[in-house]
Amino acid sequence: MNAALIATDLDNRPEGSDGADQLGHFVTGELDLSHGVALYLEDITVSFDGFRALNSLNLTIDAGELRCIIGPNGAGKTTMMDVITGKTRPDAGKAFFGQTIDLTRLTEPEIAHAGIGRKFQKPTVFEQHTVFENLELAMKTDKRVWQSLMAWLSGDDRDRIADTLKLIRLDGEAGRPAGLLSHGQKQWLEIGMLLMQEPKLLLLDEPVAGMTDDETMRTAELLVSLAGKHSLVVVEHDMAFVEKLGGKVTVLHEGAVLAEGALASVQNDPRVIEVYLGR
Amino acid sequence: MRKPLIVRILSALDSRAWIALAAFLGVALVAVPVLHLAVPEDSALHVSTYAITLIGKIMCYALVAVAMDLIWGYGGILSLGHGLFFALGGYAFGMYLMRQIGRDGSYGADLPDFMVFLDWKALPWFWTGSEHFGWMVFLVLAVPAAVAFVFGYFAFRSRIKGVYFSIITQALTYAAMLFFFRNETGFGGNNGFTDFKRILGYGITTPEMRLVLFCLTALTLAATLVFAAWLVKSKFGRVLAAIRDAESRVMFIGYNPLWYKLTLWTISAVLCGVAGALYVPQVGIINPSEMSPGNSIEIAIWVAVGGRGTLIGPVIGAFVVNLAKSWFTVSFPEYWLFFLGLLFIVVTLLLPQGLVGLWKKLMKKEGVAA
Ligand SMILES: Nc1ncnc2c1ncn2[C@@H]1O[C@H](COP(=O)(O)OP(=O)(O)OP(=O)(O)O)[C@@H](O)[C@H]1O
Ligand SMILES: [Mg+2]
Numbered sequence: 084m085n086a087a088l089i090a091t092d093l094d095n096r097p098e099g100s101d102g103a104d105q106l107g108h109f110v111t112g113e114l115d116l117s118h119g120v121a122l123y124l125e126d127i128t129v130s131f132d133g134f135r136a137l138n139s140l141n142l143t144i145d146a147g148e149l150r151c152i153i154g155p156n157g158a159g160k161t162t163m164m165d166v167i168t169g170k171t172r173p174d175a176g177k178a179f180f181g182q183t184i185d186l187t188r189l190t191e192p193e194i195a196h197a198g199i200g201r202k203f204q205k206p207t208v209f210e211q212h213t214v215f216e217n218l219e220l221a222m223k224t225d226k227r228v229w230q231s232l233m234a235w236l237s238g239d240d241r242d243r244i245a246d247t248l249k250l251i252r253l254d255g256e257a258g259r260p261a262g263l264l265s266h267g268q269k270q271w272l273e274i275g276m277l278l279m280q281e282p283k284l285l286l287l288d289e290p291v292a293g294m295t296d297d298e299t300m301r302t303a304e305l306l307v308s309l310a311g312k313h314s315l316v317v318v319e320h321d322m323a324f325v326e327k328l329g330g331k332v333t334v335l336h337e338g339a340v341l342a343e344g345a346l347a348s349v350q351n352d353p354r355v356i357e358v359y360l361g362r
Numbered sequence: 363m364r365k366p367l368i369v370r371i372l373s374a375l376d377s378r379a380w381i382a383l384a385a386f387l388g389v390a391l392v393a394v395p396v397l398h399l400a401v402p403e404d405s406a407l408h409v410s411t412y413a414i415t416l417i418g419k420i421m422c423y424a425l426v427a428v429a430m431d432l433i434w435g436y437g438g439i440l441s442l443g444h445g446l447f448f449a450l451g452g453y454a455f456g457m458y459l460m461r462q463i464g465r466d467g468s469y470g471a472d473l474p475d476f477m478v479f480l481d482w483k484a485l486p487w488f489w490t491g492s493e494h495f496g497w498m499v500f501l502v503l504a505v506p507a508a509v510a511f512v513f514g515y516f517a518f519r520s521r522i523k524g525v526y527f528s529i530i531t532q533a534l535t536y537a538a539m540l541f542f543f544r545n546e547t548g549f550g551g552n553n554g555f556t557d558f559k560r561i562l563g564y565g566i567t568t569p570e571m572r573l574v575l576f577c578l579t580a581l582t583l584a585a586t587l588v589f590a591a592w593l594v595k596s597k598f599g600r601v602l603a604a605i606r607d608a609e610s611r612v613m614f615i616g617y618n619p620l621w622y623k624l625t626l627w628t629i630s631a632v633l634c635g636v637a638g639a640l641y642v643p644q645v646g647i648i649n650p651s652e653m654s655p656g657n658s659i660e661i662a663i664w665v666a667v668g669g670r671g672t673l674i675g676p677v678i679g680a681f682v683v684n685l686a687k688s689w690f691t692v693s694f695p696e697y698w699l700f701f702l703g704l705l706f707i708v709v710t711l712l713l714p715q716g717l718v719g720l721w722k723k724l725m726k727k728e729g730v731a732a
Contacts, residue, residue, distance in 0.1 A: 195616035209604045234597035
């Protein structure tokens with residue numbers, strides 16, 4: 084691995100940070116989006132005790148794309164995110180981030196450092212930590228032990244956290260333990276943590292579950308504004324939300340892609356209708 | 363503005379904690395020595411040798427309890443093998459103390475008595491350099507660190523957690539105890555090391571030496587508390603608490619829990635080793651029973667009684683339980699283990715936050731009533 088030790092994005096570092104700090108972090112290969120592909124899954128299969136949660140799944144996400152994934156319960160949407168983030172190893176298939184980064188060979192922290200951030204289906208924030216601390220922990224920085232021991236928030240860091248707090252409308256709650264937030268607020272906090280990581284690819288698993296309609300629409304606006312600079316994969320059941328996002332839609336069913344295209348065309352696909360109605 | 367590290371370490375304690383710490387050091391470093399040396403023995407104010415040895419010993423235990431609380435209270439990892447690291451530090455320093463006996467042992471030989479008894483003609487290789495104070499102090503730190511690091515690396519890398527981890531640590535200390543019991547291992551078998559005479563050439567039982575060891579222990583305990591406060595308040599401490607509460611989430615934001623746990627685990631083991639090294643010259647003996655599984659469980663009980671996840675809790679727990687123990691073992695020796703078991707059950711069921719939690723609750727009630 085040593086030979087491939089390359090700092091990810093030397094030019095993208097927040098100002099004032101110490102250059103040498105970041106060198107030599109554990110990333111294999113450099114993120115290469117030059118061919119316009121952010122994520123490439125080929126023939127991914129995952130079995131749990133013989134049951135195929137993913138069955139030769141193929142999926143390509145373009146750089147800067149906002150993709151929605153829909154599909155009935157148990158279709159394999161969360162399992163797909165587990166494969167991308169290193170939580171679950173596929174039994175077969177390829178998973179590449181950009182042209183060069185082989186996701187099946189990296190650990191969870193390495194994948195996170197390579198630039199993939201994830202929001203979980205069940206909101207998982209650090210309940211004992213304050214809202215501010217949750218964002219601080221997520222913030223993009225050198226995350227090795229020694230750096231954490233010596234860590235000291237700079238003015239810029241505080242500004243970034245303050246900006247994110249405003250964006251997720253939790254600036255009044257910065258000092259509260261995250262466990263005391265409402266479900267919708269936890270969802271927002273988790274989105275905020277995702278943003279603090281400054282990932283290139285964002286995976287969001289049912290981000291608006293438990294949000295009010297108003298919060299849902301604001302989330303949609305935020306995600307749309309992120310597309311272009313970031314690639315996003317959003318799993319959601321809420322069709323109004325999916326419509327608002329406006330991107331291409333992929334329908335998963337029994338661990339494979341059933342249909343792909345604009346929302347309207349997918350919704351009129353007889354196979355999709357059957358899957359949703361036939362249950 | 364980036365403050366220097368030393369300032370950050372010193373600002374980890376609030377003013378109340380500093381006052382308490384200063385009071386503790388004032389008593390330990392000034393009052394006790396004066397009352398021991400300058401006040402006549404028949405005076406009520408005289409601090410006896412017995413008291414100094416007892417309190418010195420308990421301060422060593424308190425140090426172990428703080429180390430245990432770091433890994434258990436803040437890291438969420440219950441070790442039931444911390445007695446091993448304590449014993450390793452104790453044995454390392456004990457080797458030096460054995461060499462300081464010189465030819466004053468019962469056989470008048472250059473080798474420690476137990477080696478003469480085994481008919482050994484030369485020191486085993488791992489005793490090389492044991493006559494050097496500096497080298498043995500280094501080993502006091504390095505041996506527990508190395509054992510903890512290697513064991514922890516494999517345990518944490520395999521993601522062994524919870525009760526499985528606790529059981530494996532019990533097995534580890536038990537296996538080590540059996541190993542040290544063997545005479546051929548080269549650490550004095552079941553008798554261990556005892557009959558120490560000197561440290562750095564000075565008599566080990568003189569009042570002055572006792573006070574030096576006592577004050578050194580007090581200083582070490584105080585410094586450890588400051589260090590631990592800084593550690594748990596640093597970002598490192600926040601990452602560890604996050605690992606304790608939601609480990610997989612921490613991985614997905616880019617931290618590798620392995621190195622965080624391993625660092626805390628190794629620091630904790632080293633602190634235990636230091637405590638063991640301070641303990642042995644004060645108590646005058648080290649033998650494999652220090653590694654018995656029960657000893658390690660007792661350490662966890664001190665922390666639970668005092669209140670885990672607070673730094674003062676383990677110190678209080680170590681003092682309360684061990685003062686009770688020294689009273690019991692004089693008055694009703696046969697009931698001590700029953701009492702200890704009962705204490706553990708009561709604390710677990712009724713006082714999950716230990717004595718510190720009880721105190722906080724009482725203060726709150728009073729605050730509401732007032
Ligand atoms: N660790 C596991 N062990 C066994 N089976 C699993 C495991 N994880 C997922 N599954 C199964 O794999 C299938 C796909 O699960 P997955 O969570 O990916 O579905 P999903 O599309 O996210 O569904 P939902 O919309 O309910 O979140 C389900 O049948 C589930 O029961
Ligand atoms: Mg799911």
